[in-house]
Amino acid sequence: LAKTTQPISMDSYEGQEVNITCSHNNIATNDYITWYQQFPSQGPRFIIQGYKTKVTNEVASLFIPADRKSSTLSLPRVSLSDTAVYYCLVGETNFGNEKLTFGTGTRLTIIP
Amino acid sequence: GAVVSQHPSRVICKSGTSVKIECRSLDFQATTMFWYRQFPKQSLMLMATSNEGSKATYEQGVEKDKFLINHASLTLSTLTVTSAHPEDSSFYICSARWGNEQYFGPGTRLTVT
Numbered sequence: 033l034a035k036t037t038q039p040i041s042m043d044s045y046e047g048q049e050v051n052i053t054c055s056h057n058n059i060a061t062n063d064y065i066t067w068y069q070q071f072p073s074q075g076p077r078f079i080i081q082g083y084k085t086k087v088t089n090e091v092a093s094l095f096i097p098a099d100r101k102s103s104t105l106s107l108p109r110v111s112l113s114d115t116a117v118y119y120c121l122v123g124e125t126n127f128g129n130e131k132l133t134f135g136t137g138t139r140l141t142i143i144p
Numbered sequence: 145g146a147v148v149s150q151h152p153s154r155v156i157c158k159s160g161t162s163v164k165i166e167c168r169s170l171d172f173q174a175t176t177m178f179w180y181r182q183f184p185k186q187s188l189m190l191m192a193t194s195n196e197g198s199k200a201t202y203e204q205g206v207e208k209d210k211f212l213i214n215h216a217s218l219t220l221s222t223l224t225v226t227s228a229h230p231e232d233s234s235f236y237i238c239s240a241r242w243g244n245e246q247y248f249g250p251g252t253r254l255t256v257t
Contacts, residue, residue, distance in 0.1 A: 068248075075148075075237045075248030076188070119187070131178065132239075132246060134188040 036120045041139040050107045052138050054120030057101045062124045065096060065103045070117045070137070079118075080105065115142045146172045146242040150249035157228055157256055165223045165252045167194075167238030173218035174240035179211075182235040182251075194221040194238075228256045 037055040044050045056065070064083050068076035080087055082094040082103070093106040107114055117137040123130055147170040157163050167177055175196045180188040192213055193201040200213035212224040225232055233256045239248040 073235065073251060073253065075150075075239070075251050077248070078245050081245075130241070130246075131190055131193060133190065134180075136187055 036122055036135040038118075038120055038135060038138045040136060041141070043141045043143055044110055045143050046111055047109055050110050050114070050140065052105045052107075052118055052120075052140065053102055054105070055102045056120070056122045059100050059122050060124070063100075063122050064124070065094065065100075066121045066123075067092070067094065067105045068119045068121065068134075070119065076119060076134075110140075110142050112142050112144060114140065116140060146170075146240070146245070146247045148238065148240050148247045148249040150236075150238055150252050152252060153250060154253045155255070157254070159229055159256055160227055162224055162226045163228055163254060165225075165236055165238075165254070167221045167223070167240070167249050169219045169240045169242075169247075172240075172242045174221075174242065175218060177215060177221040177238055177240045178246070179213065179221075179223050180237045180239070182237060184235075188237060191223075194223075196221075225254065228254070230256045232256050 066081040067079040069079050070076040080092045080094045082096050084096050087094045095104040117139050119134050119137040149168045151166045177194040179191045181191050182188045190203050191206045194213045194215040196215045196218055202208045210226055215221040235251050235253055237251040239246045
């Protein structure tokens with residue numbers, strides 16, 4: 033599984049757009065990029081997944097450049113409830129049973 | 145989306161006793177579930193892969209005789225921490241795959257006194 037590198041922590045004010053970048057230089061051809069959110073004392077929650085270019089859903093956007101060696105999770109207009117740890121994971125996605133390897137994650141703190 | 149539950153959410157036990165944690169997929173069947181452990185301020189660490197009807201696969205450094213895993217049905221996996229010690233105090237989280245996504249349970253906070 034490709035190793036990922038993220039900033040340990042980030043702060044942002046309410047209402048701002050937050051971008052968290054993840055480096056995955058050794059990403060393989062079949063690997064997808066997935067982001068999870070975790071609140072204290074809760075299990076991780078799936079946010080978004082992508083393979084290339086841009087993916088958008090109701091909560092976030094994921095930007096992936098052509099070389100796929102990095103990705104950026106974009107959270108529009110954050111609120112206090114977005115304070116959490118965000119994990120970037122890279123691995124082959126199929127209908128089998130894939131083990132997930134979590135990196136250090138980025139602890140995002142939203143300031144009122 | 146798919147829902148995974150865990151029981152109990154919190155448990156306190158005395159050193160030397162055993163504790164069982166249940167992980168259930170509520171609205172889907174999961175032939176494989178995963179067990180993670182998370183210490184305070186740290187990331188999730190995969191402990192083992194639970195396979196329905198067969199033995200679990202443990203990650204390196206995880207004692208299979210201490211962390212017993214049973215996956216007796218397509219919707220239930222159990223993790224038993226045997227002869228628990230204070231250093232086993234942690235947050236235990238299970239997950240199950242449905243489609244291309246992996247769904248996580250809410251976690252179980254184990255405190256060993």
